[in-house]
Amino acid sequence: MEEKIAQLQAEKLELENKFLDPDFLKSKDYLEIQKKYNKISEIIETYQKLKELQKQIRENKELISKNEDEELVNLAISDNFQKELEEKKITSKLNNLLDDFWGIKKEEINRIFLEIRAGTGGDEAALFAGDLFEMYQKFLSRKKFDFKIISESKNELGGYKEIILEVNGRNIFELFKYESGVHRVQRVPLTEKSGRVHTSTATVAIVPVYKDVELKIDDKDLETTFLRSSGPGGQNVNKLETAVRIKHLPTGITVTCQSERYQHQNREKALEILKTKLYQLELEKQAKDISLNRKQQIGTGERAEKIRTYNFPQDRITDHRLNKSFSNISRILNGELEIILQEFEKQQNSV
Numbered sequence: 001m002e003e004k005i006a007q008l009q010a011e012k013l014e015l016e017n018k019f020l021d022p023d024f025l026k027s028k029d030y031l032e033i034q035k036k037y038n039k040i041s042e043i044i045e046t047y048q049k050l051k052e053l054q055k056q057i058r059e060n061k062e063l064i065s066k067n068e069d070e071e072l073v074n075l076a077i078s079d080n081f082q083k084e085l086e087e088k089k090i091t092s093k094l095n096n097l098l099d100d101f102w103g104i105k106k107e108e109i110n111r112i113f114l115e116i117r118a119g120t121g122g123d124e125a126a127l128f129a130g131d132l133f134e135m136y137q138k139f140l141s142r143k144k145f146d147f148k149i150i151s152e153s154k155n156e157l158g159g160y161k162e163i164i165l166e167v168n169g170r171n172i173f174e175l176f177k178y179e180s181g182v183h184r185v186q187r188v189p190l191t192e193k194s195g196r197v198h199t200s201t202a203t204v205a206i207v208p209v210y211k212d213v214e215l216k217i218d219d220k221d222l223e224t225t226f227l228r229s230s231g232p233g234g235q236n237v238n239k240l241e242t243a244v245r246i247k248h249l250p251t252g253i254t255v256t257c258q259s260e261r262y263q264h265q266n267r268e269k270a271l272e273i274l275k276t277k278l279y280q281l282e283l284e285k286q287a288k289d290i291s292l293n294r295k296q297q298i299g300t301g302e303r304a305e306k307i308r309t310y311n312f313p314q315d316r317i318t319d320h321r322l323n324k325s326f327s328n329i330s331r332i333l334n335g336e337l338e339i340i341l342q343e344f345e346k347q348q349n350s351v
Contacts, residue, residue, distance in 0.1 A: 004098060005047050012040045043097045050090045057083050085321060109173035111209040113273055114165040119182060121200025124189040126159030129202040131333055132183060133163050138335025145169035151256040173208040178344045180206045181307030197313055207276055215275045223247040226263060246270045253277050322347065
């Protein structure tokens with residue numbers, strides 16, 4: 001990006017010199033050049049705003065690390081939280097401006113893998129993961145997106161330790177990309193006898209499937225295990241080892257598939273998911289450390305790391321990135337997720 005900005009700064013200077021020529025102001029190209037100049041100016045101004053914001057964030061972090069005044073440190077932490085949200089929005093805007101200037105069209109991603117896992121909180125976390133699955137399932141059904149369960153692991157109470165969906169639909173990644181992270185729930189669990197409110201978490205990861213991905217994987221880097229399916233699938237369930245688990249040894253990524261009837265079909269699907277994840281790592285330049293990539297997307301699952309809180313006693317859902325709360329939890333958990341998703345679109349368009 002630095003090279004692109006430097007190139008635009010040089011081009012802006014050339015155009016400014018042209019504007020000094022009175023004859024150029026009368027030329028037929030003037031209006032088109034003026035539009036181009038305005039676009040370049042907006043890009044450079046956005047870039048400068050981003051650099052200034054990043055400088056302030058660095059200064060805050062330095063203050064936090066070196067200062068012993070607790071009140072001052074807390075203020076700096078709070079300020080950085082807001083600044084980092086603003087940094088993400090400005091970065092997104094800058095990337096869009098650059099893509100538009102050079103005529104780069106973003107790839108429309110119409111297929112994703114949606115992964116939900118229980119975090120901290122034991123059985124209650126698994127039950128909450130099940131609630132999230134039902135919310136997404138109802139939303140996808142209402143919007144007529146195609147989806148199917150690739151892999152699932154339930155606990156004794158009917159919650160999910162893990163469930164992975166394959167979802168197909170027009171621009172589905174753009175719609176769901178903000179769901180990645182730690183979702184926190186505050187409520188009285190079904191297993192709680194004294195009526196105390198507990199806090200538990202579940203993690204959500206949205207893995208985009210890119211078109212025309214060519215990625216070769218060496219067989220010696222794979223550890224394949226065959227196991228019995230644990231979900232719907234016909235008479236062979238729990239009798240034949242049709243489910244497949246593949247571990248990529250260099251990165252530690254493990255993928256399980258049990259959605260297909262036959263073993264070879266599950267193996268092909270598992271390999272496809274694995275290739276998608278490896279390709280994503282390559283794009284993010286983080287293939288050296290899989291734990292770093294997972295932490296960036298969904299955190300460690302600890303209660304303090306959250307993107308959204310579902311507070312049942314107060315009947316509200318708070319999205320901490322939007323810094324906004326939404327009432328009527330049951331309505332949203334019943335599949336009316338667009339109430340929240342549309343807010344991200346509004347903020348994106350307002351930058």
